[in-house]
Amino acid sequence: MTGDSRAVLRILRIALALMVIALVPMAATTAATTSIEFWHCEVEQDRQETINALIQQFQKDQPGITVKPQAIEEDDMRTKLTTAQAARRLPNLVWLSSELILRLGNSNLLDQKAAGDAIVSLGQSDFYSGPLAFMASPEGGYYAVPYAGWVQGIWYRKDWFDSRGLAAPTTWESILKAAQAFNAPQDRVYGIIIGTSKDTYAEQVFTQFALSNKAFLFSPDGKVTFNTPEMIEVLDFYKRLSAFTPPGPESWRDARDLYLNGTCAMMFYSTFTMDDIGVERTGFKGAIVRDLVKKTGFAPYVEHSAVSSFGAVTGFGIMSTGSPDQADACKKLIKFLMTRDNYIKAMHMSPGGFNPVLKSVATYPAYLEEPVLRAWGETYHTIACGLDSIQTFAQREGQIFPGYGNISAQLIIGEALYNLTEKDWTPQQTAEWAQKRMEQAIR
Amino acid sequence: MAPVRALARRRGSAVSQQENRLAWALLAPSVILVGLVVVYPIISSIRMGFTRIPLDPAMPEEFVGLEQYSEIVHDPEFWLAIVRSLVHTAATVAGSTLLGLAVAVLMNREFAGRGIARGIVLMPYVAPLISLVFAWRYMFHPVYGFVNYWFVDILPILAGPRDWVESPAFAMPMVILFDIWRYFPYAFLMILARLQSIPKALYEAAEVDGAGSWAKFRHITMPELGFVLGSIVVLRWIWNFTKFDDVWLLSRNVVTVTVYTYLRAFQSFDLGQAAAISGLLALGLIASVSLYVKRVLRW
Numbered sequence: 001m002t003g004d005s006r007a008v009l010r011i012l013r014i015a016l017a018l019m020v021i022a023l024v025p026m027a028a029t030t031a032a033t034t035s036i037e038f039w040h041c042e043v044e045q046d047r048q049e050t051i052n053a054l055i056q057q058f059q060k061d062q063p064g065i066t067v068k069p070q071a072i073e074e075d076d077m078r079t080k081l082t083t084a085q086a087a088r089r090l091p092n093l094v095w096l097s098s099e100l101i102l103r104l105g106n107s108n109l110l111d112q113k114a115a116g117d118a119i120v121s122l123g124q125s126d127f128y129s130g131p132l133a134f135m136a137s138p139e140g141g142y143y144a145v146p147y148a149g150w151v152q153g154i155w156y157r158k159d160w161f162d163s164r165g166l167a168a169p170t171t172w173e174s175i176l177k178a179a180q181a182f183n184a185p186q187d188r189v190y191g192i193i194i195g196t197s198k199d200t201y202a203e204q205v206f207t208q209f210a211l212s213n214k215a216f217l218f219s220p221d222g223k224v225t226f227n228t229p230e231m232i233e234v235l236d237f238y239k240r241l242s243a244f245t246p247p248g249p250e251s252w253r254d255a256r257d258l259y260l261n262g263t264c265a266m267m268f269y270s271t272f273t274m275d276d277i278g279v280e281r282t283g284f285k286g287a288i289v290r291d292l293v294k295k296t297g298f299a300p301y302v303e304h305s306a307v308s309s310f311g312a313v314t315g316f317g318i319m320s321t322g323s324p325d326q327a328d329a330c331k332k333l334i335k336f337l338m339t340r341d342n343y344i345k346a347m348h349m350s351p352g353g354f355n356p357v358l359k360s361v362a363t364y365p366a367y368l369e370e371p372v373l374r375a376w377g378e379t380y381h382t383i384a385c386g387l388d389s390i391q392t393f394a395q396r397e398g399q400i401f402p403g404y405g406n407i408s409a410q411l412i413i414g415e416a417l418y419n420l421t422e423k424d425w426t427p428q429q430t431a432e433w434a435q436k437r438m439e440q441a442i443r
Numbered sequence: 444m445a446p447v448r449a450l451a452r453r454r455g456s457a458v459s460q461q462e463n464r465l466a467w468a469l470l471a472p473s474v475i476l477v478g479l480v481v482v483y484p485i486i487s488s489i490r491m492g493f494t495r496i497p498l499d500p501a502m503p504e505e506f507v508g509l510e511q512y513s514e515i516v517h518d519p520e521f522w523l524a525i526v527r528s529l530v531h532t533a534a535t536v537a538g539s540t541l542l543g544l545a546v547a548v549l550m551n552r553e554f555a556g557r558g559i560a561r562g563i564v565l566m567p568y569v570a571p572l573i574s575l576v577f578a579w580r581y582m583f584h585p586v587y588g589f590v591n592y593w594f595v596d597i598l599p600i601l602a603g604p605r606d607w608v609e610s611p612a613f614a615m616p617m618v619i620l621f622d623i624w625r626y627f628p629y630a631f632l633m634i635l636a637r638l639q640s641i642p643k644a645l646y647e648a649a650e651v652d653g654a655g656s657w658a659k660f661r662h663i664t665m666p667e668l669g670f671v672l673g674s675i676v677v678l679r680w681i682w683n684f685t686k687f688d689d690v691w692l693l694s695r696n697v698v699t700v701t702v703y704t705y706l707r708a709f710q711s712f713d714l715g716q717a718a719a720i721s722g723l724l725a726l727g728l729i730a731s732v733s734l735y736v737k738r739v740l741r742w
Contacts, residue, residue, distance in 0.1 A: 079709040086496060086714050108501060185603060188586055197609070198695055247585040248606020249696075254586075263586060410710045418696070423611050441711070 034325045035066040037091035038333070041074040047349045054345065058336045065329045078409055085109070092322040093330040095147060098134040098313050102394055103405030105143035105317070112141040114318040114327045118334045119145055122358070130388040131357040134313040138400045144315035145334050148347065148354040151300055151311040151386040152204055154192075155259060155273060156266040157182075158297035169266055171303045172212070172237060179244035182265035191244030193255040193267040195414065196421040201252040202414040204310060205268040207393055210234045211308035212301075217393035217438075218401045224438040226416075227431040235420055235427035242421040249422050262289040270311070271383050274352030278372045298379050300386045311390035313357065340364065352380060355387055403442035412437045491718035511719040521720070524703035531619055531699055532684045538623035540675055543630025548664070550631070551638045561635075568628035576692045579621060583607035614696040621693055622683065630675050637671040638664070673740045677732055684728060700724060 042051060048071050055067045070091070072080050077100065084090045090109065094100075104110050115135070119127065119142055131146035154169050160182060161168065169175040179191030195202025210216075215230035225231070246254065246264075255267040256276060277292045289295065301309040316337075318330045336342060338358065344367045347354040351372035356362045367373075373380050394404040407413070416434035419425045425433070492512070495505040515521050550561055567575065583590050583606075591604035607613045645663050654662070687701040698706070700720070708717035736742050 082709050082712055082714070107497075188604075190586075246606075247604055248608075248610045258586060261587075406712075409712070422609075422696075 033066050034329045036326050036329045038069045038093040039091045040095035043071045050349050090319050090321050092326045094317045099408040101144045101317050102402045106402035110143045111318045111320040115142045115144050118331045126358045128388045131313040135315045144317035146313050146315040146357045149313040149387045150270040151383050152270045153300040154266050156297050159295040170299045183244040190246050190264045193250050193264050197249040197251040198414040198418045202417045208302050208308050208310040212304040214306050216396050227435040232427045232431050272353030278375050309386050309390050406441045407438050410441050488718045492722045494715050496714045511716045524700040528699040534619045535622040535683050536679045539626040540630045542627040547631045547634035565628045567625045608694050614694040618697045641667045
C-alpha cells in the first residue's frame with residue numbers, strides 16, 4: 001500500500017513537471033510577438049472567412065503580430081463588453097457601431113490618440129466628413145476610426161405606388177396616406193413596417209421621424225429633452241402610423257420577411273437589404289416576388305419641418321487598456337484593412353450594406369463593379385451620397401453627446417415605443433416615462 | 444519490547460501521513476475545480492452586491508454597504524418582476540407536474556407501440572431549446588403562423604390574427620404554456636419510473652376488496668407517488684424560478700426577476716445591483732424551499 005501511494009505521488013509529480021516544461025516554450029513564444037484580440041460583430045460564416053483571410057495575410061506581412069479575431073453576435077456585444085470590463089479582460093481592438101463606441105469612449109476605455117494617429121496616417125481629407133463626425137469626441141479628437149456606414153430609408157413597392165398614382169413616401173403626409181391606402185389586414189397585407197419592439201430597430205426608425213420634426217434628444221447644454229412638444233408630436237404621429245402595421249410589435253426581421261414575401265407596401269430598412277432584395281439578380285430562384293429590384297423604390301429621407309436622413313457608421317476603436325505595443329499593432333491592422341484592395345474585399349461582404357468611408361475607395365471602379373451594386377444602379381448613387389448627411393441623436397449642431405450611448409444601450413426609446421403602440425400609452429405619458437428613464441441613464 | 448512497539452507506531456503514523464497526503468493529492472483537482480467554478484463566483488457575487496462597480500477600469504470600486512439592496516427593494520419594477528416570476532413558476536410547476544402525472548398514468552398501461560409513444564413524449568424535453576423557440580415563434584406568428592391561420596381563416600373563431608408571443612396580453616400565458624409543454628416529460632419520466640415499481644399485489648388486493656379505478660388511484664397510486672411528486676415540485680420550483688433562457692428567447696416582453704436581473708447587469712450596466720438581486724433571490728429560494736420541505740412535505 002505504501003509502495004503504491006509513493007508510486008502514485010511520483011506519477012503526479014512527474015505530470016506536474018511535464019506540464020511546467022510544456023508551458024515554458026509557449027510562454028517564450030508569446031513573449032516574442034505582440035498579440036492583439038480583435039472583436040467584431042460579423043458572425044456570418046462567409047464574412048468571418050473573408051475577415052480571417054485578411055487577418056492571415058496581415059500576419060504574414062507582420063510576423064511579429066498575432067491577431068486573435070472573435071466574432072460576437074451584435075445583440076450580445078453589449079453583454080460581452082460589460083462582462084469583459086468587469087473582469088478587466090477587454091480586447092485590444094473593436095469594430096463597433098458608433099453608439100457602442102460612444103459608450104466606451106464615455107467610460108474612458110478608448111485610446112483617442114491612437115485613433116487620431118490612424119486617421120492621419122490614412123489621410124484625414126480622404127474620409128467623408130459625416131462618418132468622421134460620428135466618431136468625434138467632445139474633446140475635439142476621435143474615439144475611433146470610421147470604417148463602414150449604411151443609410152436607412154423607406155423601401156417601397158414602386159409598382160403599387162405607380163398603379164395608385166401615389167407620390168413617393170418622403171413626407172409625413174405621403175407616408176401616412178400610402179400606409180392607409182395599402183393596408184388590407186383581411187388579405188394579410190399591411191401598409192408599413194416600423195419598429196415597435198424594444199430594440200435598436202425601433203430607435204433607428206423613430207430617430208429619423210424625430211429629426212424631421214426638429215425634435216432633438218439633447219438641449220445645447222446637454223439636458224435630455226424627450227418631453228418637448230416637438231417630440232410628443234412625433235410620438236403621436238408614430239402611434240397613428242402604427243395602426244397600419246401587422247398585429248403585435250415588429251422588429252427588423254419582420255420588416256425584411258414581410259417585404260420580401262410581398263405582404264407590405266413600405267418598410268424602414270438599412271441598405272443591407274439591397275443584397276436581400278437583389279438576390280434574384282445574383283441567381284436566387286426561390287423569390288416570392290419576382291424582379292423585386294425593379295419594383296422597389298427607395299426614399300432615403302423623411303421630410304416634415306426639416307429633412308432628415310438617418311444611418312449608422314461603424315468604426316475601429318483601440319482600447320486604452322492595452323500596452324503601447326498592442327496599440328501600435330492595432331494601428332497597423334487598421335491601416336492594412338483600409339488599404340484599397342483589402343477594403344474593397346471587406347465591403348463586398350455585403351454590397352450596399354457596407355459602404356466605404358474613404359472617398360478614394362467609394363469611387364474606385366473595382367469597388368463599383370459588383371453585381372448587386374450594378375443592379376441597383378442609380379439608387380446606389382443616392383445611397384453613397386447620403387452617407388455624408390446622416391444624422392443621429394448623438395450630434396446636434398456640431399456638438400457631441402456621449403450620454404446617448406447609455407440611453408441607446410438600455411433600449412429606452414424602443415421600450416417607450418412598445419409601450420406607446422402595444423400597451424396603448426398616450427404620447428404624453430410615454431414621453432414623461434422615457435424622459436425619467438433617460439435622465440437616470442445618463443446620471 | 445517497548446522500543447519495537449514505538450518503532451511500529453512511528454512507522455504506522457508515517458504510513459497514515461503518506462496516505463493522507465495521497466488522499467489530498469487525489470482530491471486536489473476536484474477541490475480546485477469546485478473552488479474555482481462554484482465557491483469563487485459565490486464569494487465574488489456576494490462581494491459585488493456590496494460594491495458599486497464603475498465601467499471605467501481606471502476608477503476604483505466603491506464599497507456601499509447595503510445601499511444597492513435598499514435601491515432594489517424600493518424599486519416597484521423589481522416587485523412586479525417578482526410577482527411575474529411567482530405566477531410563471533407556480534403555473535408551470537403545477538401544469539407540468541399534473542400533465543406529467545396524467546401522461547405517466549396513461550403510458551403505464553399496456554398498448555401497442557407503447558415504447559415509441561413514450562419516446563415521443565420525451566421530445567420536448569430533449570430537443571434543443573433554440574429550435575423549439577423558433578418553431579413556436581413561427582407557429583404563432585401574426586402574419587404567417589399556422590395557429591392564426593387556423594383560428595382566423597379555417598375555423599373563424601377569431602376576428603383577426605394576434606401576436607401571441609410578443610403582445611402584452613398574451614406573452615405571459617404563452618411562456619407558461621411553452622414551459623408546461625417543455626417540462627412535463629421530466630415529471631412524466633420520474634412518475635412513470637415510480638409507477639412501475641408499485642407492486643401489482645396492492646392493486647389486486649384492492650380489487651378483491653371491491654375498489655374501482657378512482658379508489659385505486661387515490662388510495663394506492665397517489666400515496667406511493669407522494670415522495671416523487673414532492674421531489675419534482677421542489678426541483679422544478681427551484682429550476683423554474685431561476686429560469687432565464689426559455690423566457691428570454693421566446694418573448695422579450697415577459698420581464699421575470701431573472702430577466703430583470705439580466706437587464707440590470709447588461710442594459711443598465713449595474714453589475715453590483717444585479718449581484719445584489721441574485722443574493723436576495725438565493726435567500727428567498729432557500730427560505731421558500733426549506734419552508735416547503737418542513738411544513739408541506741414534512742421530510
